[in-house]
Amino acid sequence: MELHQLRYFVAVADSGGFSKAARICFVAQPSLSQQIIKLEKELGQRLFERLGRTSVLTEAGRALLPRARLILKEAGDIKSGISDDLGSGAGQLSVGLIPTIAPYILPGVLKRFYESFPKARISVNENLTERLIKSIIGLEIELAVMSLPIEDKLIRMEPLFEDPLVLAISPVHELAKSEHVTIEDLRGIPFIALDEEHCLGEQINNFCYERQINPDIVCRTWNLSTIQHCVSFGSGVSLVPKMLVMTDVSNKCVYRPIKGQSPKRTVVAAWHRDRKLSKLAAEFIQIVKDEYAYLLETRSYEGSGNVSPIIANF
Template sequence: MDLQQMRYVVAVAETASFTRAAEACHVVQSALSHQVARLEKELGARLFERTSRRVRLTTAGEAFLPAARQALEAAERARAEVAAATGEIRGRLTVGSIPTVAAVDLPSVIRTYRRRYPQVRFSLRAGSSERLVEQVRDGALDAAFLGVQPGFLPQGVRDREIGQGRHVAVMAPDHPLAARHEVDLRLMAGEVFVDFADGSAARAQSDQAFAALGLRREVAFEVSGVELMLRMVRQALGIALLPGAFGAELHGLRCVPITDGPVRVERLVWSRFPPTPAAAAFLALLDV
């Protein structure tokens, strides 16, 4: 059993195709298939069920896949540690972020990091705060930027508050409230809202602010991303509540301060386990 065979198994599992896996690994399909077959013979079990229509993991394959990924990650980390010992930071860094992060200038941070450590393969993934915490805890992400309500404590990870601020009301320029210098929640309670999914951390700040005043509001449209939210607001389908620092970057929309608006806290989370050299360099750049 060798690492290359494990790479092939992981590629087949992720693409559900021997053809696509071979393309991803830059080898001919016959060579990849031969190596997977050799590994199956050594293990004494088939890892994949192959039909003319699909390829999927067997029970043995599902048991083998996590260990194969761990072995590949360990090998990658070993190479990175050796490079770091000789003064070179390399390897892989995967960072997650909510789309509306505002406490740090993330593109600027990434640009500085890539200039300092060009040998690191950097990946950025967007997602909800809840999902990002899970991915850091599971090891799929090295670090992540969250936006949560005050008092939210992510479990199973290390974390630090990096900023907070109040929401603003985001609306079309011709909305009746757009001419005001500020609004409050009671004034907005009768409006139609576009917001994130019920139960999400991104939604919780707004729901709790209205509930604290005994107010109910109508969220007519639930969306999974801020891009669609802003497009719907531009069409005057409703108003949105978004962090003021993020709202300052919006064009073609009116952002009105809310006197008693929701507060969002931004947090950086990272693994409880010792970071890779690439992750340690990223955290150091953020003064962690």
């Protein structure tokens, strides 16, 4: 019995299908299926009933699932625990970040991390929230930096900071003349939206919906960098996270805070509820907090395009 077989088994059980599990585990479906078959032969029990594209646990599968989770957890704890016991700062750390956070905070975080732990090695999985949660549950990564909401009961979280959203505008746009804009100003003007597969895209949509604002979405895209370029060319306006503003040195966009009840997202560190974080993971969490605080202190005015100074008062 191999650990990767148990990891594949848990992925199929959680996702309800072999195709989804293969995507989560980043393996070809035939390879995953073969490993499940080998596991079933070794145990002498059928673990899944295949009902079309859906796979349902058999009685034997239900009995194995909690044991498999425990074995994978212990395997992960052994790996991180040995590194901690060495006490030298050496060790392996696997983390995840969502794509609307990683580009803006990860470079500074890695620099700080390696200055403190030069012997450590870190692997980063930049992915969507749903996939990172699967990776946490499957013990493929130790923790992830994401934003709320996260509703999985197997996930434990620690709030890191609040990241406000600001309006990105072309320098020649009429709204660029104002130090503040209101949510009402979004009515009837072209809007560049982030795809709803991103939790940030969904959060922005919900914010507008709750205030009965239906932006005139002329383009929906996957990447915040694409949004910046479209905005700079005058194709529309958009809501973007402040951490993007604090790391923008292009001077191609103007950024304005939303007056009144401004939108924001809560960024958290998330990990498996049954897993004790390694010392490296705990240090990584603190470094993320420190890096965002540093950006707030040093980049609120600098490197943010034509930013209203009031943006620093969020």
